[in-house]
Amino acid sequence: MLKEFKDHIVNHFPFLFSGKLLIACSGGLDSIVLTRLCRLLNFEFNIAHCNFNLRGLESDNDERFVKDFADQVNATFFVRHFNTEKYAKDHGVSIQMAARELRYSWFNDLAREHQFDYILTAHHADDNLETFLINLSRGTGIDGLTGIPEINENFVRPLLPFSRDQILEFAKESKIKWREDSSNSSTKYLRNKLRHDVIPDLKSVHPQFLQNFGATVEYLKQSNDFIKNQVFRIKKELFEFLEGDIIKIPINNLRDYGNPRTCLYLLLKEYGFKAWDDIEKVVMAQSGKQIYSETHRLVKDRDNLLLSPIVEGISNRSYNIPEEENMIMIPSGTLKFKIVEEMSDVDLKTIFVDKEKLKYPLTVRKWKDGDYFYPLGMKGKKKLSKYFKDEKLSLLAKERVWLLCSGKEIIWIINYRADNRFKITPQTNQILKIRIT
Known part of the structure; x- marks a missing residue:
């Protein structure tokens, strides 16, 4: 198996030879064999072990075993204790999901803190089959049927092509010791039931079942890649x-x-x-x-x-603008206020108003039912709801509208239309330019 493993690394993961690695090691058969293989290939690695405190003394003995093993292979040892049951209860998840979230979060923390390039886990071909069947039983799209990814961000799973039987045979030939997790023998968990009751029957039906499954997963991955490329093309067009x-x-x-x-x-x-x-x-x-x-x-x-x-907490927000303020940031941009000598070009993002007509502090707020204004260049008032309908604004566009107000009066539907009551006239003494960027 060592030669096959080395060839697999050379062909698919040559970067591991020069990378700084962290190996997740539970003390079980799979992770111990992975670590031994990595040592035989002279990888630079450290070991991380999770103590989930779920099996009392057995969990503590696993920890001591992995610590001694790390010393044997001359690797730095990291360990973290978790209150897994409390986490599961607090977050409303299963024990298995809690353990998964806790360990992956910690592994990522270690990688950031110690600049590990990659995190290696010991998932193998049988794990891949179990995951496939679990996803199939729960109902899934094609993504759930493409198996465990060999590379997922900084996580690498170099044992995926190898079966549990191959790993076990290598361990026995090499006289490798490992720890057995007593909970793995229980069939109350779906994964264990598949492992002990379902998968052996599938393998007995066809001696090449696991290899054929691996080929099928590869076909599904290729099909999924094709679908993703088509979806990307459609998005660009649509x-x-x-x-x-x-x-x-x-x-x-x-x-x-x-x-x-x-x-x-x-x-x-x-x-x-x-x-x-x-x-x-x-x-x-x-x-x-x-x-x-x-x-x-x-x-x-x-x-x-x-x-x-989804943007939370904006609908009831408002902003006050004192007279001395010349710039304020709002969700749709930055409002800038400047006294000018004369009007220049007006566009949807710029208005000019008679400053002496304003009542400070000005207010920026969301629009509400019943709001009305006097559209610049028109006679009479108009409800905002009618104005939005005439402008054919979508529901989302209307929700994103902000108003600049003087007291209860609307100065500007920002990015749309100014109010006639604050326009520049021959009697204007101070011209205030307001622009949103």
Whole structure:
């Protein structure tokens, strides 16, 4: 196995020979064999061990075993104790998930603190099969069927092509000692039940089952890469990026790509949307229908879908601007105030007002139902809701509108229209230029 392992490293991970490595070592068969193989290849590495305090004295004995093993292979030893049960309860996750989150967080902390280039874990081919079956049983897209990645950011899994039987045979031939985790024999966890009850039967059906599974996963990975490239191409053709991190998706254009339901799901899943039926309902719904992921919101707006990040805590925010202030930052940009001698070019981002008509402090706030203003260049007042409708502003665009106000009166719908009541006249003594950048 040593020669096969070395060839695998040379062909796929040559950077490990010169990298500063951290090996995650539980003391079990897989991680002990991985560490031995890395020592035989003269890698530079340190060892990290997690004590999850779940098995009492057995956990402590595992820790002592790995510490002694680290001394044998001349590696620096890191250990961290966790209150795993408390973490699981506080975060509402399973014990297995808690242990996973705790160890990966700590490994990343160690990598940053000690400048490790890569973190090695001992996942192998049987682990890959177990993960595949777990994801399949829970319902998953193709991403969940492509197995454990060999490289994921700074995590590397060099044992993935090797089976547990190969690892065990190498350990016995090399007279390597390891620790057995008693919890691995319990079948109350899904992974263990698959390992002990299901997978042996699958292997007995076909002697080459594990190898054939590995080939299938490779085909799925290649198919997934092709799909991702197609999705990237469609995004470039279909997505229109608007101001304020809003993405507009024309619904009619979706149909040009065939199977719009699947197409839309693939386009939106990276934004946290997972419910196919909910996405489809938004497409068919009336304007204004919206759904949320943890990070984004999808809104039906006439013949378009509008995708935007969720921004918390802005709707009720307001800003006061004292008279002496000449610049203030707001979510949509920076407002700048300057006394000038005369008006210059006016655009959507610049207005000129009669300073003596203002009541300080000025206020920047969100618009609300019932707001009205006197549009510059027009007679009479107009409700903002009517103005937005005439301007064909989308629901998201309306939500992002900010008002500059003097007392209860609107000076400017920022980025859109100034108010007639504060315009420059022949009687104006002080011209105030207001610009947003």
